[in-house]
Amino acid sequence: MLLKDKVLLVTGGSKGIGRGIAVAAARHGAKIGINFAGDEASAQSAVEEIKAAGGQAFALRGDVSKPESATAFVAAAVEAYGRLDVFVNNAGICPFHGFLDMPVETVDRTIAVNLNGAYYMCQAAANQMVKQGKGANGFAGSIVAVSSISALVGGEYQTHYTPTKAGVLSLMQSTAIALGKHGIRCNAVLPGTILTDINKDDLADLKKREYMEARIPLGRLGQPEDLAGPVIFLASDELAGYVTGASLLVDGGMFVNLQ
Template sequence: MTKLLEGKTVLVTGASAGIGRAAAIGAARHGADVAINFARDTDGADSAVAEIEALGQRGLAVQGDVADPETAKHFIARAVEEFGKIDVFVNNAGICPFHAFLDMPVETFERTMRVNLHGAYFMVQAAANQMVKQGHGGAIIAVSSISALVGGEYQTHYTPTKAGLHSLMQSTAIALGRHGIRCNSVLPGTILTDINKEDLADEAKRAYMAGRVPLGRLGQPDDLEGPIVFLASDLAKYVTGASLLVDGGAFVNLQ
């Protein structure tokens, strides 16, 4: 297999499970050393690092809550200390505590904003500063969502954060292009992860959701591996400010 990220160092937030874990292991499979951020799941983080190392690459897990701006500085510093550089940054960490709009608790709204959007802003800023300092460009990928483009009754706090990530990548593509740093986003559809496990526990709802997808199934975390690796690699050397739907065709299905 051609290793598209050979010799690169990749950082991924929220990578103890789900899409982040798949992206981290996919990067290692393509020849990258990988540092992951995680919030609480120590066992998941340890096993992700073990998988990275089993692929012959160096792995590092750094614990921290992305809602705290200091976490970004610490994560970047530890990765540089361990690996010497950053080539690719994948902002994946996010939460979606489903809740109705009219009685949305202030703390639920604010926590979602701090993790999904504020956390992403400071993580991307810290990674970009390190890339500028290094002077050899880089790639930043944000895991946004189809929810950046469509609404959700129980996601009125979540969808604005994903639209914000999409917009952040467009603006940072302009701000960082002169430094050779490419900024893009992936927009997953419904992916079977811990974030929606409870919401999709109802088999009827799960079947309904799958039935809306032209490819006939809901997504798995590793469905994001290829798109993220592509955007991180030199195959995408002239791609910046772009967004890539990874949704099985759900967005275009109006039926």
């Protein structure tokens, strides 16, 4: 129960990595709020899964690229639970496309969701944490952003995506400095290839999937639940109280496998 009675919000929480984090955090005692973009059925099933595990949860639809969605999400948490302790920025998109004919609309939308959305959401969360002030342990909150291994390496069909994930990593480094004096820790997790909706079409190519698996020392692609433990560790003041501005690769060893 590492997050007992903590209030945790996660963007993109109805599916994939966000849902895995939300469910695991609830099992560790957190009260959950999830943001989702459009799939009402998935959002409600996530809420039901959390409640079935004995947790509390609500879901709020919102486009993270709009600043008002961030303030509304944080306000909903305060209304439901009275405060905000942990914020997980997870929402992201990656419509695979070649570089030379990349549509302007695709570039703009990817930046708006992945980078601008992270900025607005983390800013709104931080303002609430600062307003609440530090607790008896000297902490006011924890922010964890889901960046990507793509912040460190390139991708032929991800020229619009990789810069946004590098930006999210940089955002956590800078906010760690800006918010440290307020008792707020800011860290990033960098997933490798995780089986989610974002890459299911790309990995439908059996040859590509086998190639990706062969590059991973642990011998398998990641599952959304593989991110839950690292995020809960970073969210926990007890375990990670002196960790801020850090980045944690969660990739089965893919990044270091250059041979």
